[in-house]
Every structure is written in structure tokens, then in C-alpha cells.
Amino acid sequence: MTVSFQPASGPARRTVVAAAGAAGLAVALTACGGSDDDASATPAESGGAADGAADSGGSGGSSDGDVAGGTPLASTADIPEGGGKVFADQKVVVVQPSAGEFKAYSATCTHQGCAVKSVSDGLINCPCHNSNFSVADGSVNSGPATKPLPEVRITVDGDAITLA
Numbered sequence: 001m002t003v004s005f006q007p008a009s010g011p012a013r014r015t016v017v018a019a020a021g022a023a024g025l026a027v028a029l030t031a032c033g034g035s036d037d038d039a040s041a042t043p044a045e046s047g048g049a050a051d052g053a054a055d056s057g058g059s060g061g062s063s064d065g066d067v068a069g070g071t072p073l074a075s076t077a078d079i080p081e082g083g084g085k086v087f088a089d090q091k092v093v094v095v096q097p098s099a100g101e102f103k104a105y106s107a108t109c110t111h112q113g114c115a116v117k118s119v120s121d122g123l124i125n126c127p128c129h130n131s132n133f134s135v136a137d138g139s140v141n142s143g144p145a146t147k148p149l150p151e152v153r154i155t156v157d158g159d160a161i162t163l164a
Helices: 013-032
Strands: 072-075 084-087 092-098 101-106 118-120 123-125 132-134 140-142 154-157 160-163
Touching (some): 072 084
Antiparallel strands (some): 132 140
16 A cells, blocks of 8 residues: 555645635725715714814804714713713713803714713713814714714703703
């Protein structure tokens, strides 16, 4: 009996490994790729108010369409100065950039539509790709997002914060 030390016919190991690596790379690039073209419009683009629309009286910005007006959100005491709180069910984040000034932004990241999850150190944070937005005006502090969070109209009546 003769034993052959030749490998059976089929693709070489290098070919299989290279194909698996290429497939993995394609998946990774697809997951991290995309553009901001389909992201929400900024307040100015959507016909809403521009800079400074949310004054210390507590109203301002454009309506985001995803949130229902008149919905009670929180007490002013619930929103820390320099910070904020995410209301996931209403898809809105309410912040207090300075004492007595309340603003709200869409809680949907403008990069790829993930929900922002937290507010800390003056920044609204998206966990998906680590974009951060300023509580002062919703602008991008660090990307990959390139567009600011759209402002959402709120009203402050006494100590009650409500979607306008």
C-alpha cells in the first residue's frame, strides 16, 4: 500500500484564510460606514429657530416630529445645571446649560441614528460611535457625527418642563 503525502484537491489554506479575512473586513466597513446625508436636518434647515432660540424662559428650537407636544417631561429640579437627562420614550434630551436656562434636543444621534444615552461634563453622549454634543447648543464636540442635534421645542412653566 502506498501512502500519498499530497493534500487532497481543494482551495489552499491561504485562499480560505484570505477569503475569510476579506469577508470580515467587508462586514466591519459596512457597520462603521455610512454618511450623514440621511441624518436629521439641523434646526435652521428644518425651518425652525436658529441660534439662541431657547432662552432662559425655557422655550425654543424647532419641533422634531418624533416627539409629541404637550408631553410633561420633568421638573426643573430633575435637570442638573451643566448637565441633563435623556427621555428615551420621548426621544428627547433636556439640558440646563446654565442656571435657569433649559433646552431640549433630539435624542437621536445625527451620525447613524443611535439613541444618545447620557449627559455628563457638559456633553450629550452617544455610545454607538462615541460622538459627543455640547449641551449649550447641540453642536458636535467630537465625531464621527458632523451635524448638531436638532433642537426640540419645550416650555418651562414654573418648575414643570413640557414638550411644546
